[in-house]
Amino acid sequence: MQNTRMSDRWGVVIAAIVTGLLISPSPSDAAVLVDSGQDGSSVGNLEPGGKAIGFTMGDTAFFLDSVQVRLRTGSTLPEAGDMTFAIYNSTTSGSIKPSTLAVTLTDPALVTSTTQSYTLTPESTFTLEANTTYWLVAFSDTTASNFGWAFDNPDSVTTTNGVTVPAGSGSNPPAGWFFAQNPASNDVNAPNTWTGTSSISNDAVIQGTVVPEPGALALLAAGGMMLLSCRGVRGGRSVHRRSGPAHAM
Numbered sequence: 227m228q229n230t231r232m233s234d235r236w237g238v239v240i241a242a243i244v245t246g247l248l249i250s251p252s253p254s255d256a257a258v259l260v261d262s263g264q265d266g267s268s269v270g271n272l273e274p275g276g277k278a279i280g281f282t283m284g285d286t287a288f289f290l291d292s293v294q295v296r297l298r299t300g301s302t303l304p305e306a307g308d309m310t311f312a313i314y315n316s317t318t319s320g321s322i323k324p325s326t327l328a329v330t331l332t333d334p335a336l337v338t339s340t341t342q343s344y345t346l347t348p349e350s351t352f353t354l355e356a357n358t359t360y361w362l363v364a365f366s367d368t369t370a371s372n373f374g375w376a377f378d379n380p381d382s383v384t385t386t387n388g389v390t391v392p393a394g395s396g397s398n399p400p401a402g403w404f405f406a407q408n409p410a411s412n413d414v415n416a417p418n419t420w421t422g423t424s425s426i427s428n429d430a431v432i433q434g435t436v437v438p439e440p441g442a443l444a445l446l447a448a449g450g451m452m453l454l455s456c457r458g459v460r461g462g463r464s465v466h467r468r469s470g471p472a473h474a475m
Contacts, residue, residue, distance in 0.1 A: 255436040259288065259354075260391065262383045262427040264343050269298045269374035270426060274414050276365025277375060277428055278314070278324045283358050284388020288434030290352045293331055293362060296429035298341040300372030309334065309366040309373050311346050314417055316359035324361040324417035328352065341376050343429075354434055362430055367414045377428045391427075 260281050270277070290313065311331040314324035331346040354360060366373050383391055413419045 256291065256433065257288070257386050257436070258431055258433050259283075259387060259389045260383070260385050260430065260432040262431075263378040263429045264294060264296050264431060265378065265429075267341075267376070268379045269341060269376045270428065271372065271374045272309075272364060272366055274367045276363065276414050276417060276420065277424065278361040278363045278417050278420065279428060279430060280316070280359060280361050280392050281385070281432070282390045283354050283356055283360070284390075285356050286387055287356045287437040288354045288387070289437055290329070290348050290354055291433045291435055293346045293433075294343055294431040295334070295346065295364070296341060296343045296376035297334055297336060298374045298376060299336045299339050302372075307333070308368050309364065310415075311362070311364050313348070313352065313354075314361040314363050316361060317418070323420065324363055326418075328360065336373075353437060361417070362432065363417050364428075365414050365417065375428045377426045383427050 260279075262279075293311065295311065311334065313328045313331070315326050315328050317323055317325040329348045329350060329352040331348060334344040334346060336342075336344070364375055385391060
């Protein structure tokens with residue numbers, strides 16, 4: 227009986243270890259997908275206005291972990307809601323541009339008028355699906371705080387895991403990104419209406435973690451079933467031994 231209990235305990239421990247190995251991301255699972263720098267000294271004013279940075283995922287899906295951006299404001303700090311950062315889906319036909327809101331990012335909550343980096347996270351779990359185009363969008367419809375998004379000069383964009391950015395020419399690889407700087411002809415709050423194009427790669431670092439493969443999850447489920455099966459067999463044998471003929475005292 228004692229050996230059976232000991233085996234059950236070890237079975238639970240082994241199952242917990244296997245589960246952790248299968249569903250916990252390893253350091254190699256986390257990656258910087260897009261990096262357009264975090265040391266830009268030039269700043270593009272986005273009040274009122276907006277900017278959309280396009281990128282297309284490779285063959286691997288990633289959970290969106292964070293987006294790091296480099297921002298500046300004027301002497302008047304922006305209030306909550308003065309600026310919006312979000313991930314948008316892309317149109318699937320015609321001119322590729324931001325289409326519909328996919329997930330909103332946390333408010334950057336600027337605390338100083340100097341140019342600094344801020345880390346934003348999705349307000350809910352979001353998956354960047356494989357071979358899908360997305361847009362990192364920023365916009366503001368107020369002029370109160372002179373909000374701006376820094377960029378490198380000259381531009382420099384690196385990607386990993388098969389992620390690509392819009393093709394350009396010369397020293398401007400991200401040429402073709404969209405922006406709105408004239409609310410009279412572009413609704414700042416509706417990126418799908420923006421018509422301006424830009425060759426400036428604003429500072430942004432997009433990071434994600436690999437989505438576990440379905441095969442790994444299936445292996446986990448199979449392991450759990452085997453463990454339960456083995457425990458059931460051991461339990462049956464224990465009951466069988468206890469139910470033997472009684473001996474006279």
